[in-house]
Every structure is written in structure tokens, then in C-alpha cells.
Amino acid sequence: MSDVPVYVLANFQVHDKDKYREYEKGFFSILKRHNGVFYTYDDNTTTFEGQAPPSGRVVIFGFPSEQLATEWYNDPDYQALSEHRRAGTNLEFITMVRGLPPRG
Template identity: 70%
Template sequence: MADAPVYIVANFIIEDADEYRKYEKGFFPLLKRHGGEFLTYDDSTHTFEGPEPRDGRVVMFKFPSEAAATEWYNDPDYQALSEFRRGGTNLKFLTMVHGLPPRD
């Protein structure tokens, strides 16, 4: 599945908006540097069935491959920037979901 895209899903509660804004400001250039694409975010998700998911914001973005996502996460610039996210949010999860490989 080397050619399959991967999706990153994050769920967190913003506890310090000023710290989180510092993270947001630097997030998009780093995402693009690694071929990432922002998909959406939602501060008020709706659950049709099952127990309520986590509170807070859900963010979804995509990378062309698992390698690109891993390089993004391990990028020293991202790790430095993520200190603002860690300082401004209560992270519930940051999860990578594998997409389907391209069809011929």
C-alpha cells in the first residue's frame, strides 16, 4: 500500500486559544512541505449511533503516503511547532488511517 494515501484524524479540546493560534499559523506551511492536504475541521460533530465521541475539535487532513505522513510528524520543525498545540490543547488522539490503493 505504498501508493495509498493516508488520512490523519485529530481530536482535541482547545484550552488556550492564543497558544493554539501559534500552532495553526505554522501548521499549513509544514503540511504543504510534506505534500499534505487539509480536508476539514469541525467543532460540533454529530453522532448518529454509538456512544458520543470525544469532545472538542476534530481535524482531518491527508498525505499522499504513509512515508510522507511519518516524515511530516517526525520533522524537527513540526515537533517544535507542536509544542504550541501541546501547550494549548488537550489532545485526545492523533491517528493515521490508511486509504485504499489506487485502482487500475
Template identity: 70%
Template sequence: MSDAPAYVIANFIVHDKDEYRKYEKGFFPILNRHQGEFFTFDDKPVTFEGAEPREGRMVIFKFPNEDAAKSWYNDPDYQQLSEFRRAGTDLKFITMVHGLPPRD
């Protein structure tokens, strides 16, 4: 297991606020269970370059390492809860990005 942090970035458009709120209500206890931290979100991210501008909500979470991020995503409780996100949003991506390893 690496000691480097891992970040999870999600981009989606909310089309059913009621379904998405059900997801939000159960999200943080599961995130906390896996030592995840809410970093930030933005409903109007700015794309400086690229062929396709990103629309919708951009969310970033931090985990202590890759194993914790994978454990969170694969948690059966999270996958069950994700059905509300799937019903209430058009997901573009959920991506894990590795942080820099600790320096000696």
C-alpha cells in the first residue's frame, strides 16, 4: 500500500434533485468510514483549454491512499447508495488521481 494520498474527482449533471438529495444524505457517513475527506465542489467549473468544456458539478474528495479510495468506491453500502446518484444525474466520470508520494 502506498502512503501517497489519492483524490477522487467526479463530474456530473444533476437532472433530478430529489433523487440526488437522497444520495447526498447518505454519502458522508460512508465517505468518513473510509477516511475520505470532502475537498470541494463547483457547479460552474472553468475549462481553460480543451475541445469539450466540462459542464455540471465537479466534486473532489481526498483519501489517505489508493486502497482507501478503492475500498470506499467498492463498499456495498456506497454502491447501493449510488443508485440514487445514477437515477438523479448524468455522470461524466469518477476518476482516481494519485497524489505525490511522501518525500524523504
């Protein structure tokens, strides 16, 4: 695994707001535990070219390294919490995008 920063993109549609709120309540503390940074979310994205993803929420957050992102995703507390997301949303994707390596 590399030490370049990574960014996580998620796209989903919320169909049970109460279940999703349970997920949100615990999400940020687990993210912080793994040195994650929340950047933004958008419920109404704009697609300039190509086929637009299904309407829904797009979330962007990141980690200093791929290892930390992987540890966050595999954290048993996160996996237990994510059951609320799974119950309250229709997930399209959670994708990790690697940043550029440092230029020397």
C-alpha cells in the first residue's frame, strides 16, 4: 500500500432517513479515529458529460494513506455501524481513489 493520500467517493439514495441518521451519528467519530477528513456531500450533483449516476447523495472524504482507509473500512465498529447505512440506503458505490505521489 502506498503512502499517498486517498479519497473515498460514495453514491447512494436514502430511502429510510431514520436508519441513515443512525449511521451518520456514528460515522464521524470512526472516520476521525482513522485520521479521516470529511470534505463534502451533495444531494444534487451536476454531470457535465457522460451518463449521470443515479440521483442521490454523493459523499467525499479522505485519508492520509491507503492503509488508513482500508483500516477504516475494515474496522469492526464501522462494519457494525454500516448496517444502518445498508438498511437505509441503496448504495451505488464506495470507491477509493489514490492521490498523486509526491513529485521529487
